[in-house]
Amino acid sequence: MSEEKVTCIIVGAGVAGSAAAITLAKAGIEVLVLERGEVPGCKNLFGGVLYTTILDKLVPDWMESAPLERYVTRKRFSIMGKDGEIALDFKTKRYESHPKRNFSFTVLRAKFDAWLAEQAEKAGAQVFPGMMVSELIIKNNRVVGVKTEPGGDELYADVVISAEGVHSYLTLQAGLRKSEFDPDHMVTAAKEVIQLDENVLADRFQLEGNEGVAFAYFGDGLFGMFGAGFIYTNKNTLSIGTGVTIGEMIRNKKNPNEILEHFKNHPAIRPYIRGGETIEYSAHMIPEYGYNHLPKLYMDGFLVTGDAAGLVNSSHHQEGTNLAMASGVFAAETVIEAVKRNDFTSNTLKLYLEKLENSFVLKDLKKYRHMTSFFNENPHFLRDYPDLMMELFGDYFELSEKPKEEIEKEIYKKLKRRIPLWTMATDAWKVKKALF
Ligand SMILES: Cc1cc2nc3c(=O)[nH]c(=O)nc-3n(C[C@H](O)[C@H](O)[C@H](O)COP(=O)(O)OP(=O)(O)OC[C@H]3O[C@@H](n4cnc5c(N)ncnc54)[C@H](O)[C@@H]3O)c2cc1C
Known part of the structure; x- marks a missing residue:
């Protein structure tokens, strides 16, 4: 493939890359997707719930063919103290x-991403798994192509879309982000998939039919560090994990495995x-740059999408x-406009x-x-605060012969x-100010 030139090269067949590829291929634009994994999705993981509003526009019959696990009917936010939890539980x-x-569907990314890349191929994109982009080819401050491994081939394109995920080496090479990740804005997550009998799982989580849950946890289950724990139900497995900022782990001398084990052993x-x-x-990083610390998202011949751009809404x-897929679609629409104008510079x-x-992408991050x-x-x-809340709730519900008014006064005084x-x-x- 050396010296070949196409209109667009997309680096990475995650959700951002495949969303961009489908949009471009449907518009009849020549697009190559280069994916380092042997199969798209094999390197990818998340919690998680896949949010499908964008997918709905890209692949209208997705509900029939996508490998979905369960749809979310119950959300739970839990503050963990040392010996229990206080939770807001919403079930509908x-x-x-x-x-x-x-x-809102739970999925397993190894299956889902492979399916989405297939949809890109069906739309007319060429997807090359097992091909890693090692660097960008930049001439006169303009990205004009990529070098690939294995083989060291050079591929040329009018425009390159980075959908390479959180490590974003190409974005770094292009000088669009700072060389060091800020440890307080980067999370490392560890996750297990745990198999359970389907009936046991349904009973344990009060599920009927294909219903599923999304549980989020904060506080003691993560040693009180900034981050979250999660449980999601799949068909006959649970996705369970914890993610904490690297800064917190360094300050508290904890590692991801230790945190996950502590979480799993919490009562x-x-x-x-x-x-x-x-x-x-498995383990994976999550870029929690936030709106104020986003990298630059474009330059001549180059656009950055999804996790490579730090587009994650890490609030509750x-x-x-969905942010990754939306950014993939917006990048592709921009390329379509650039083809019309025959201008692949920053101007377009x-x-x-x-x-x-x-x-919603940048409005929500803002x-x-x-x-x-x-x-x-x-x-x-x-x-x-979690332990204090647990103590106060414990006092409130502890049975005694004290009149309730006296108990309430004592709690208020303690608080x-x-x-x-x-x-x-x-x-x-x-x-x-931070959350609402
Ligand atoms: C533990 C965890 C839980 C999460 N939970 C949720 C959740 O519940 N809901 C939710 O919406 N989001 C969740 N997220 C975030 C979500 O997973 C990401 O925002 C999303 O996957 C980003 O998609 P992407 O396509 O930008 O990147 P990715 O999905 O990471 O895809 C990047 C792709 O690029 C490939 N690649 C990388 N470098 C190269 C290279 N040099 N050459 C070729 N290919 C390359 C990779 O192999 C990969 O296929 C979670 C993330 C984690 C880690």
Whole structure:
């Protein structure tokens, strides 16, 4: 393939890359997708819930053919103390009648990404697995192609789309992001897939038919560090994992495996996984740059999408797949416009940023732009408050012959002693600013 030139090369067949490829191929544009994994998806993992609003536009019959596990009907946010949890639990039958099941499905990425890459091929894209892009070819500050391994071939294109995921070496080579990742804006997650009998799983999580759950955990299950734990139900497996910022792990001298083991052994988690068999173990990073620390997303001949661009909504919504797919589509639409204008310079490619800014992608990241720094600057929220809340709830529900009014007064006094009113008010204001 040496010295070949195509219109567009996409690096990576994750959800961003395949979404871009489908959009370009449908528009009749020549597109190559280069994927380092032997099969698309084999290197990819997430929690997780795939959010499918974008997919719905790309592959309208996706519900019939995509390898979906369960649709999410129950969401739970839990604050863990040392010996238990306090949770907000939302369960609904409402999405049973939603034609697309609220666009929220658990999937296993090894299967789903392979299927999505197949859809790109069906649309007319050429997908080359087992081919790693080792570097960009840059001439006069313009990206004009890529070098690949194995073989050291040079492939040329009018425009290259980076959909290479979190490590984003090409974005670094292009000088669009800083050389060092900020440890307080980069999460390392560890995950297990645990097999359970399908009936046991359904009973344990109160599931009927193809219903599924998405549980998120904060506080003691992660040693009180900034991050989250998760449980998602698949057909006959659970996806369970923890993700904590690298900065927190360094400060607290913990490693991802230790955190996951601690989480799995927490009394709020243990009963869910009892009797299950771990059939998969993996680790992956999550870029939590946030709106204020995004890299530059385009230059002459080059666009950056998905995790490579840090487009992850790491608030309690925990969305990445939909932002990645949307950015892939916006990058492809920008390339389509560049083909029309026959201009692949920043003059046209800057449209990509406009599309992101006018969509939920950057609007949501902007809304939560203070979140990561808030938790980094206020570690007591996840370290001290959960145990205090557990203690107060414990006092409230502990049976005695004391009149209830007396109990409530004692609890209120204890709370004021532990957190002065002024601190409580400023903390509440900070939470509002970071999350709502
Ligand atoms: C533990 C965890 C839990 C998560 N939970 C959720 C969730 O529940 N819901 C959600 O929406 N999001 C979740 N996310 C985030 C979500 O997974 C990502 O935002 C999303 O996968 C980004 O897609 P992408 O296509 O940009 O990158 P990726 O999916 O990482 O794909 C990148 C692709 O590029 C390939 N590649 C990399 N470098 C090269 C190269 N040099 N040459 C060729 N190919 C290359 C890789 O092999 C890979 O196939 C989670 C992430 C993690 C790690």
